[in-house]
Amino acid sequence: MDTYARLLDELSTSGALGEEWRGAFERAPRSAFIPDRVWIQAKSSPNGFVRLDRAVDPERWEGLADSDAVVVTQLDDGFEEGPGVATSSASLPSLVAMMLGRLGLSGGDRVLDIGTGTGWTAGLLAARLGGDRVTTVEVDPELAAQAEAALRAQGLSPTVVVADGLAGWEASAPYDAIHSTAAVQRVPAEWVAQTRPGGVIVTPWGTTYANAGLLRLVVGEPGEAAHGRFVENASFMWMRAQRPHAVTRPEAGPEHRGPARLDPDLAIENVHAAFGIGLRISGVRYAHTWEPEDPAGTARMQLSDGAGSWASIRYVRWEEADAVHQLGPRRLWDEVESARLWWEERGKPELTRFGLTVHPEGRQVVWLDDPRHSVSGSRLT
Template sequence: MSAGDSFVQSIEQRRRLVETLVHAGDLRTQPWRLAVEAVPREAFLPSFFRPVDGPEGTLWEPVVAAEQESLALIYQDETWVTQLDRAITPERTQLPVAGVPTSSSTMPGLVVRMLEELQVDDTAKVLEIGTGTGYSTALLSERLGGDLVTSVEYDSVVAARAANALRAAGYAPDLVVGDGLDGCAASAPYDRVIATCSVRRIPVAWLEQTRPGGSILTTMTGWLDASAGLVRLEVTGKGRAEGRFLGTTDSFMPARPHDRPPLSDDLFDWLSESAPEERATPIGPEVLDQVVNWTCAYLAQLAVPDAQVIGISEGDGPMVNYLIDEGRRAFSALIPQADGCWRVRTAGPVDLWGQVEAMHARWQAAGEPSLDLFRLDVTPTAQTVRLMDSNQPFGSLPLGT
């Protein structure tokens, strides 16, 4: 394919993408439509991985942008993985490989929907957390101008690739390599903060660097991998903000400092040495599953924010789901019964599953409200989830930076 043919096809693919996003309701306003039409996504995806079936699970097959079929793939409304295990890029292999995705180019529909939800005007100064491939940074720069855009990327290798792509495409935002949870104080204050990673709590730096009346748009997650989707907050004063869950089912990879820590090497020792109590429970691990109920799973995570879950097979017996809080040396083990019911073994200074049961019962008593009926209130000392029409806390996010 000649350079001229490639350029023409890119223009056509962008127009098709625009129509797809308009039809889906993600792209709603003319300024962002013009931005999507102008920014070539292939400039930010010179290569990527696509998932393929392997003998023991998913493998990742490298795709190089020069291949004829790649342009059509790039302009699908799909997320494409660009890094595995924080090190492996498509250029480093010619064969499908195993690995855990650690960087990606997010599906354009979600990128554009978030940009629309950001509610910018032509003079808005924006802090973007997570440069990634640079595609969303380019859209912001196209819409606002690079002088109004600051983007922070945690991974220096990912940041260098994005910087090269942005420069080659003609965009010059302020690019920073560092921990996005710290924001970028040098260019503050901002009118808008947008995060393309998920966080367990709203970082203090974002609040401090957003002007009063400005807003923060992010997705929330936790150590049980339950996402709250998009949350939009208005900063109301020093260390204070209020807003609501938008009711979406969107999620991003967690910000690396907010990702769950690895379980310790002596985990199985202290699990086996514990003397748990056993009892019946009215609920099973389905309350942790977002496929079953998105809101229920996030609220369960809110009840035990420092816990993780793993499945362990005990000999020839069934899979047992362990809810583990290593910091408090507490666990709850959910054991399936032949009649379809569950029993739970608990050990440690706190009954983890009892906290999940209490949260679930409270949610049911409230009429099982969906997540878009909840709000998030942030003060310097607490980040509290409440029902929209209530001042009573439903739960609190873990404290931290």
């Protein structure tokens, strides 16, 4: 038995891969969609990645392609000499299988696949439903061309469109389901409008603070809202037009210094804490800085809203008077502390207790446990 067949057996045994999808995974193996040049993480590299070429190290390439691991297939949107940010990848097979299972598809359904990437997900959908029932949208022309070539080589023929997936693809609507492999901060109203009543939208969703939720929306009747829950912890690359801002310090602004009232470790204690905090302070992003000669002693969390407010919090001796430095009209660290307290007061809910309502005009409201219990104070509402 080859490596990929063993992987599928493992996914089937674990329950990640449903029997209705096994044939599609066999007909469209992931390795058929992985380009010959991929990128692997390496601390020794200036940008954190080194290239892995199939021709140079075929055994390692094949082992990676047939494993339950992410394979980075593009850095920096394809531009050379970039900072080394992964911008396209082939997701974990276990996660892909789980997401496809969440669509609840049956024969004859029509699906819009957003974020073609390597083409693998579109290939799986086409292998299950038939190419005439699958449309896939990719914003990057080069990636789209590579994916289409891989699909054709496998005898699969979904419609491949080069466009911004945030607008969906109205020409093939309505869809029974929309499947996105890129994270959004806001679910586009176009997705809801292009999905039939009772249809499903599955997409990674997050805030600038925590890109963490897999959302499953069920679309209502025309003019009605779509409702859904966050069903899994899943982090994907952002849709290009919704990528968060960089964490930057403003040159000037209202200034405040003082101690922290919260151990900074608790601000990102786990994915559930970060998700809950992010819902209350949407628009705030964090990053970490340290001095190379003393990483542990100088580690700091930095916060930015991209609109002139910034904060820096020291991890060690966080109770001391100079531990927190805040600039700008918002006191971002104070907001994080308040958001953490809000999350604790509600019993430290896991992210799967939250849900989202998308109204026809595009307004979205996050709620806890029930659509009637909106996350009041959230900047999403």
